[in-house]
Amino acid sequence: MKVKTATKSFIYDLTFEGLESWLTEQGEPKFRASQIYDWLYVKRVTSFDAMSNLSKGLRDKLEAAYEFVKLDEITKLESKDGTVKFLFGLYDGNAIETVLMKHNYGNSVCVTTQVGCRIGCTFCASTLGGLKRNLSAGEIVAQVVEAQKHLDQTGERVSSIVIMGSGEPFENMDATMDFLNVMIHGKGLNIGQRHITVSTSGIVPSIYRFADAQTQINLAISIHAPNDDLRSKLMPVNRRFPFVDVIEACHYYIEKTGRRITFEYALIGGVNDRPEHAEEMALVLKEMLCHVNLIPVNHVPERDYVRTPREDIFEFQRILQKHGVNTTIRREQGHDIAAACGQLRAKHMESGTR
Numbered sequence: 001m002k003v004k005t006a007t008k009s010f011i012y013d014l015t016f017e018g019l020e021s022w023l024t025e026q027g028e029p030k031f032r033a034s035q036i037y038d039w040l041y042v043k044r045v046t047s048f049d050a051m052s053n054l055s056k057g058l059r060d061k062l063e064a065a066y067e068f069v070k071l072d073e074i075t076k077l078e079s080k081d082g083t084v085k086f087l088f089g090l091y092d093g094n095a096i097e098t099v100l101m102k103h104n105y106g107n108s109v110c111v112t113t114q115v116g117c118r119i120g121c122t123f124c125a126s127t128l129g130g131l132k133r134n135l136s137a138g139e140i141v142a143q144v145v146e147a148q149k150h151l152d153q154t155g156e157r158v159s160s161i162v163i164m165g166s167g168e169p170f171e172n173m174d175a176t177m178d179f180l181n182v183m184i185h186g187k188g189l190n191i192g193q194r195h196i197t198v199s200t201s202g203i204v205p206s207i208y209r210f211a212d213a214q215t216q217i218n219l220a221i222s223i224h225a226p227n228d229d230l231r232s233k234l235m236p237v238n239r240r241f242p243f244v245d246v247i248e249a250c251h252y253y254i255e256k257t258g259r260r261i262t263f264e265y266a267l268i269g270g271v272n273d274r275p276e277h278a279e280e281m282a283l284v285l286k287e288m289l290c291h292v293n294l295i296p297v298n299h300v301p302e303r304d305y306v307r308t309p310r311e312d313i314f315e316f317q318r319i320l321q322k323h324g325v326n327t328t329i330r331r332e333q334g335h336d337i338a339a340a341c342g343q344l345r346a347k348h349m350e351s352g353t354r
């Protein structure tokens with residue numbers, strides 16, 4: 001397969017302020033940034049030529065400096081519950097997944113930040129082929145724009161975003177922060193900060209950086225175990241950033257932002273789902289401004305993990321709640337169209353393409 005390369009930067013890579021600086025460098029007035037953002041994120045055009053209120057000269061300059069992200073729709077699976085799973089091809093032949101979920105409170109998009117992942121969580125299909133490369137901010141933005149275009153057919157809009165697809169956003173921090181900047185900008189897609197959640201496996205320095213940015217964006221930590229030993233077995237990243245350091249960084253985040261943290265806990269049958277694990281987790285979290293989201297794991301064919309029985313899931317929740325730790329169980333969506341995150345891409349890779 002012939003692999004293409006991007007020759008220019010992507011226009012979606014630019015934050016509003018970045019676009020204003022570029023315009024200034026070109027001797028153009030800053031207010032053009034509002035017009036360009038309107039074309040990109042409100043009218044959602046896909047060529048500079050379509051930006052009819054800009055001079056031909058400016059359109060030519062844009063064309064010379066930037067290009068649009070082209071996401072090639074390889075597969076689009078629609079579930080009975082409204083979930084849509086996209087497999088997109090990138091300019092270089094790589095493929096990424098994006099999921100659009102319908103809730104009673106609105107439509108949310110789960111975006112991918114890296115092609116593959118190097119974190120190596122043992123319950124995750126996304127990491128099986130390792131990390132291929134980081135996505136640029138614009139390649140993350142484009143996923144939301146595509147999901148919005150899908151919703152345009154029914155006059156709906158993307159109302160929330162979760163950064164929980166393949167990849168570790170906090171290992172692609174600059175692109176993730178620029179992506180967030182584009183999403184929340186009032187002239188762009190204008191997604192409320194409180195409607196966005198970033199999920200990390202616990203990259204400690206980035207948690208501090210995120211805390212210091214003092215946004216209203218939600219932070220979720222994939223904790224998955226109540227202690228170092230078990231967490232290192234499930235998530236090798238714990239050897240780099242140990243459990244206690246992650247918890248300490250979480251305390252800092254809460255202190256700095258006054259915001260509640262969500263802890264994601266994937267329940268794996270017989271591994272981390274016993275009552276003693278719930279007790280131990282409760283001891284760590286009981287005084288914290290936090291919330292636990294229990295996620296019964298999907299079967300990953302390459303691993304031999306089994307699902308936690310229903311009654312054990314409820315027991316785990318009951319123990320945490322007994323200690324005052326607010327706990328919910330994640331509702332599954334798109335069950336009929338795809339299994340765990342990363343599996344659509346994994347299948348695509350098996351088929352000989354990337």
Ligand code: SF4
Pocket residue numbers: 117118119120121124125126127165166167168201
């Ligand atoms: S769960 Fe997330 S961080 Fe862990 S390997 Fe999968 S994509 Fe990477």
